[in-house]
Amino acid sequence: MNVFSTRKILKTAWPICLGYIPLGFACGVFAQKAGLGIVETLSMCVVLYAGSGQFISIAMMMQSASALSIILTVFIVNLRHFLFSSILSEYLRGKSAWFLAAFAHETTDESFAVNLTSFERAGWTPEDAIRVNAAAHLTWTLSNAAGFFCAGLVLIDVRLAGYALTAMFIGLWSFYLSNRRLLAAGIGAGVLAVVFSLFVGYKLHIVLAAVLTSALFAFSGACGRERRYD
Amino acid sequence: MTEQYVWTVIIFCGLVTYLPRLFPLLLLANASLPAWFVLWLKYVPSCVFGAMIFSEIFVRADRLNLSLDNIYLISSVGVFAVAFRTKSLPLSIASGLFLFWLLQTQTFLILSF
Structure with a gap:
């Protein structure tokens, strides 16, 4: 990997890292306060690697929830990654099973969003994507370690850090919005997600809203074209 | 434990x-994926973004919050404007951080009076 491609990776990865450093730090502080050891905290980052999944499982362990209920909750909360992997699979054609197995482990909301918009532009390869993922994963793990050791020493603004990632999603979304149908679909899914979120928990509203709205738009789009052909 | x-x-x-x-x-x-599936996948990303963003900024603490003190919502109006005009990720994030920080500080000042 030469200097040029390192720059390309960092240029794409920095928005993720900007959010992961303070949030990972907060997660490390939380783990330390919950009474986890450093090996357990870092194993969680390596094995589980999911921001909300880690926060939820630590919080539930503090409440002495049964292992089964924690595992089920984390499973449902992270089920949305199924959707992300399905979408990214389109850009990973012809890759070996080993590559796919490694790539799959790195799926997060943020790495998915950044890689997807990068893939849609020319010149972004699966190798670039997996390097961005590795940079994000490393940042997350090291930030957790920093948080674990500096717990109580540094105060960070978790809300602001979380909002940095929301702003990143808005920036990434805007790349789609020159197409009116895609914009309408996105807004429709947003409204539906807000409604769903009031009834269903565990982040399922995101998957439900996205799957339903995109199906509606894709299906009605196909009908619309047929009508025009008549 | x-x-x-x-x-x-x-x-x-x-x-x-x-x-x-x-x-x-x-x-x-x-x-090899059927055509309807590929067509469907075309719409999924924008829908995922819409769903993630809207539920993050409109729903706070499990409640729909459309009030002016929802700083997530107010900041995002600004970020949308910047993102739309510039299509720049760095500018979107920078404007978001600045607006959110400003509103958070302002709210704190107002509350302390």
């Missing part, structure tokens, strides 16, 4: 998170 309890949680949470990440890649990456 016993050690066995913590490790059971870590390992099995890791497993149930990994499998849904893995299966679609193994099944779809080397399959």
